[in-house]
Amino acid sequence: MLSKEEIDHVAELARLHVDDSEYELYGKQLYDILSEIEKIESVDVEGETKIMISPCTNINEYSNDSIGPMLSKEDILKNVKHSNGDYIVVPTVINE
Amino acid sequence: MSKYLDLSIKEINELLKNKTIKPLDLVNEAFERIESSNLNAFITLNKEEALKEAKELENKEIDNILFGIPVAIKDNIVTKGLRTTAASHILDDFDPIYDAEVVRKIKDSHMIIIGKTNMDEFAMGSTGETSYFGNTLNPWDNTMVPGGSSSGSAAAVSARLVPIALGTDTGGSIRQPSSFCGTVGLKPTYGRVSRYGLIAFASSLDQIGPITRNVIDNALMLNVIAGRDDKDLTSSYEDVTDYTSLIGKDIKNLKIAVPDFYMSDAIDKEVRNKVTNIIDMLKKAGCTVHSISMKYVENAIPLYQVIALGEASSNLARYDGVKYGYVTSEYKDIEQLYKMTRYEGFGREVKRRLMIGSYILSGKNADKYYRKALIVRKKLTDEFKDVLSKYDLIIGPTNTDSAYPLGTKQDDALKSFYDDLLTIPVNMAGLPAMSLPIGFKNGMPVGMHIIGNYFKEEVIYQLASYIEKELNLNLDPRGDK
Structure with missing residues (x-):
């Protein structure tokens, strides 16, 4: 089980609210997945240090x-919910 | 009701050319079938536009074999002016302002887009059950899962609602539902088909591909969508070939490998037996078939969890309630706007995956998990390259079993990953692979996996067409109707 604090931490990273009713379920499910992921640590890579990020073989693509x-x-504004016609309207981001 | 949609693409094309039928007949038939279907295979229909397009085509010359053919598009591929939701509440009113490159190519070929197919939310799932719009049903047995995430595409093609659909495959999302629904599904080589306009899940794994009823129709569709696109910088410069060119050609010199992991006890015995029967068939036909061992394929699940979920957490950060999509009404500041929008807009499976992905990429974990996973990915890919330097193809089952009942282990967070045990390694290496129907287990289809070398999709089609012809299966879930 993951603790409430641990769940709050990962939810904060993912910018997600968590409802009180969800802690128990997430606690178990996230624990199960993370336990599976731990297995990656013990894979023997025979001294390999090179990484592969993508199967793409294109080199130096520039526009x-x-x-x-x-x-x-x-x-651009077609799918925006809050707009004044010229700009997207969001809550104040900078405190005075 | 007419039965033109029961025919192959080639047969339909003949009827169009000799003016026995018009594109409008095909479109009308598709909508009649969809509207009387209970499968929930579509999220949005494109009826008005499709009918208009069909009428316009009556004045145009038939310039290619797919002219006038109805096609369905998975709902994570954007279509200008046609709602695209990725089966999520967070995009349930999203109206795209441009066409994906594959959609542009489809329109250029004068194919007719019938609608957008149901799927697991953001392609995260293997049963279709994570869709905000309700799950798709399996046409062979409505109590069974259709597979996922391209659930609606596979179900619609299997049930003959449309002859062709596009799916997308990040860890098996074309091949797994194709296996469960008895369709032919191909995940092309990474970079073969442009991802421009595909709603990103895991960008280094995602690939768009065709789902069809038979092998040649699949190759014909790949002919349309394959090719370099400057708008996708991972799109390959590799030449496009005619993917039908080797269909029907002799297979006796093909060298085929069967990894022992793909035939292990983790796979249902009856499924393994079906594959063994095919191996015997291929040996008799003169193919060389060897059992081999591969060391790194068994790490598929944790590898996928780290890489796919890490990439997803980054890709899905864009759903913030600001630029498009659902917006919460409960917020006091920008942080709360993000958190509540995402809490209310995403389903459970997606939220779980985003939390894991964000965690894996944070702080020291990036080195501990993500970097290590990228090294394992390199080793796995090198292993595949080594095998494919000695063999033309790799075969095995697509899935560990056939379709299972809806609602099975819905609370099991690991279930959807284990469904993709045999398909994930292919996405990691970026190889092309197909699921081909090879029989039934208790009345449900069983799929065989055919993995090819980079940009050698035509060899996959060559073998698949041989097996398809030899088996001559009745793949119509409606029986003899």
């Missing part, structure tokens, strides 16, 4: 430094 097609303001 051209040129102006391409752009989205309209209407398109």
Whole structure:
């Protein structure tokens, strides 16, 4: 079982609220998954130190430094819930 | 009701060319079938646009074999002006402003998009049960899971609602439901098909691929969607070939490996027996088939949990209630806006995976788990490369068993990972692989896994077409209707 503090920590990292009713379930489930993950530590890699992040073999992909097609303001704001027509409106981020 | 959608793509194409039928007949038939189906295979239908498109095609020349063919798209692939949800509450009203590259190619081929298929939320699951829109049913037995995450795509093709659907595969999400529903599902080589417009789950593993009723239709669809795309920087420059080119060709010189892990006691005995029968068939046909051992495939589950969930936690950080999607009404500040939106918008499976992923990448854990996993990934990939330098193909079962009842172990957090035990290693290495129906266990389909070398999908189709022809299975879940 993961403790309430441990669950609060991982939920904070993932920016998730946790309801009081969920601690018991998450405590067990997260413990089960993390126990499985621990197995990775004991895998014998025979001294290998190289890593593989992606199967992609392309080398040095650069985009051209040129102006391409752009989205309209209407398109960008199309799925925004809180907007004043020109900007996306969010709660104040900086304290005075 | 007409039965044109029971025909192969080639047969439909002939009927269109000799003007026996029009694209509109196919579209009408698809919607008749979908609307009388109880499978919940679709989240959003594209009826108005599809009918309009079908009528417009009547004035166009038939310029390719897929012209006028109805197709369904998994709902994590964006379609301009057609709602795309990833089966999540957090995107349940999302209206994309552009088409994915595969969708652009489909439209260029004048195929007709019928709708968006149901799936596990954000492709996280192996049963279809994590969908916000309710689970998809297996057409062979409505009490059984259809597999996932491309549940609706596999179910819709199996039940003959559409001839072709696109799925996506991060750890087995095309092959596993194809195995459970009796369809042909291919995960192409990483980089073969553009991911531009695919809602990202784990970017180094995700790949889009076709789900069809037979092998040649699958290859025809890969012909449409494969190729370099400048909008996806992981897209390969490797030449695209005609993926039907080796279908029907002699298989007697093929060298095939069977990893012992894929035939171990962890796999259901009847499933293993089905694969053994195929091995005997291939030996008789002149193939060389050897049992081999692979050391690193057994680490698939923890490897996937670290890499896929780590990448997912980063990719899904974008769902913050600001730019698009669901927004909570309960917030006082920006932190609470994020947390409550994500708490209310994501389902349990997704939240669990995001917590694990964030934890793995945080502080010292990044080195302890993530870096170690990347080394194991390298070793596993090298091992596959070594085997494929000696053999043309690797075969085994797609899954540990056939489909199981809905609701089984829904609270078991590890279940959905173990369903992908045999499919995950392929995504880690970035190889192409197919699930091909090879028979039934208690009336439910069993799939065989055919893994190929990088960018050699045509060899997978070559072997699959031979087995398909030899077995000549009746893969219609509706019986003799």
